[in-house]
């Protein structure tokens with residue numbers, strides 16, 4: 001049992017909650033008393049996180065949905081309201097990356113990345129915000145990336161989508177302050193998740209060594225653990241962050257602070 005119980009009696013939706021950062025966020029929210037809808041394309045992954053939470057006395061449902069599809073997003077919100085009673089919090093975490101230079105990536109690949117990472121946040125917010133209004137307020141955390149600020153090669157679609165998330169977050173925060181809904185985004189550096197592992201597998205050499213090498217690019221010498229990002233997300237969702245809205249919250253262990261040397 002956590003020493004905190006900031007989310008007792010609340011309902012949170014976590015997209016991409018089946019693995020990686022989303023699973024860490026879902027577990028942390030459940031530990032602090034929230035009922036959690038784990039919204040994911042991957043039915044087995046969502047189901048296993050929901051089962052794990054239920055096994056430790058928490059409340060969770062697995063909701064299979066593609067966040068980039070309007071019908072799926074609407075149904076995911078409806079199912080959450082039907083099974084858990086409403087929506088207080090939305091964590092727009094689902095994301096994908098496809099690598100390649102612009103002349104080489106296909107239109108379909110561009111659409112997959114932008115539809116998941118950016119349009120998915122629009123659609124989930126579109127259907128979740130009216131439910132938050134009904135409860136008298138709420139909070140949203142959108143997932144951007146340090147790649148919205150500093151870039152690398154072969155991530156045009158991903159970086160463009162993550163830049164869009166920062167802008168989307170600011171306007172959502174302004175539009176819904178009157179509804180008592182705070183909206184922030186988080187910009188992580190490299191986090192040890194299946195997404196990072198997949199990227200490391202594409203690089204030459206041993207993936208574990210590649211991740212260690214990427215860790216050394218961060219000033220503290222290691223990549224970030226998913227639980228460290230979950231702590232930031234819970235802070236931003238909680239009333240501890242009552243003064244924070246419209247923020248692009250960098251959680252990159254100092255990666256983007258360095259530049260000249």
Ligand SMILES: NC(=O)c1ccc[n+]([C@@H]2O[C@H](COP(=O)([O-])OP(=O)(O)OC[C@H]3O[C@@H](n4cnc5c(N)ncnc54)[C@H](O)[C@@H]3O)[C@@H](O)[C@H]2O)c1
Pocket residue numbers: 015016017018019020021022039040041042045065066067068092093094095096116120143144145146187188189190191192193194195196
């Ligand atoms: N891992 C990193 O280094 C890193 C760094 C910066 C930002 N981020 C961002 O953090 C978020 C989580 O990343 P992660 O590393 O945990 O990723 P991950 O690939 O490990 O997990 C992503 C989850 O999202 C789900 N998903 C993918 N497309 C979906 C869709 N269309 N609808 C519903 N679910 C979908 C996947 O099934 C998976 O469970 C992403 O938005 C990512 O861009 C990650």
